[in-house]
Amino acid sequence: xxxxxxxxxxxxxxxxxxxxxxxxxxxxxxxxxxxxxxxxxxxxxxxxxxxxxxxxxxxxxxxxxxxxxxxxxxxxxxxxxxxxxxxxxxxxxxxxxxxxxxxxxxxxxxxxxxxxxxxxxxxxxxxxxxxxxxxxxxxxxxxxx
Numbered sequence: 504x505x506x507x508x509x510x511x512x513x514x515x516x517x518x519x520x521x522x523x524x525x526x527x528x529x530x531x532x533x534x535x536x537x538x539x540x541x542x543x544x545x546x547x548x549x550x551x552x553x554x555x556x557x558x559x560x561x562x563x564x565x566x567x568x569x570x571x572x573x574x575x576x577x578x579x580x581x582x583x584x585x586x587x588x589x590x591x592x593x594x595x596x597x598x599x600x601x602x603x604x605x606x607x608x609x610x611x612x613x614x615x616x617x618x619x620x621x622x623x624x625x626x627x628x629x630x631x632x633x634x635x636x637x638x639x640x641x642x643x644x645x646x647x648x
Contacts, residue, residue: 530631533577537624540569544601544617551610563605570594570601570620593619 547562575594578587597616604612 529577530627530634533574534624534627534631536569536573536577537620537627540566540574541617541620541624543569544613544620547601547605548610548613548617551604551608551613559605563601566616567598567601570598590623593623 543562543566547559547566550556550559550562571594575591578591580587580591583590597619600612600616603609604616
């Protein structure tokens with residue numbers, strides 16, 4: 504496994520997920536991380552709309568941690584160059600939008616972040632369809648509460 508794969512594996516394991524990642528390729532790990540972050544944002548929006556403050560805070564915190572420790576933590580600035588820097592800036596912007604949306608109860612900021620992240624996920628999945636990766640064993644994910 505390359506350095507990026509180890510970084511992605513470590514980031515993924517350190518943010519509250521229990522999973523069998525030792526046989527997963529780095530592309531799949533990031534795909535799963537993107538999907539889990541989208542789920543956390545959806546939960547935060549739901550809790551915001553229901554005025555469930557504690558649960559909203561937990562969901563926002565979970566999304567922010569996945570973006571910061573997982574997605575940003577997996578960036579390789581040496582190999583990724585300007586693309587990695589641009590993604591880092593975008594991830595920082597997303598974190599800001601999530602935190603501002605949380606503090607001001609502005610669901611539109613959560614929606615914006617969701618749409619940005621969804622676009623990244625769609626592009627990432629499309630890239631993966633063009634990669635030749637070894638087959639991996641099924642991965643089971645259980646999110647931390």
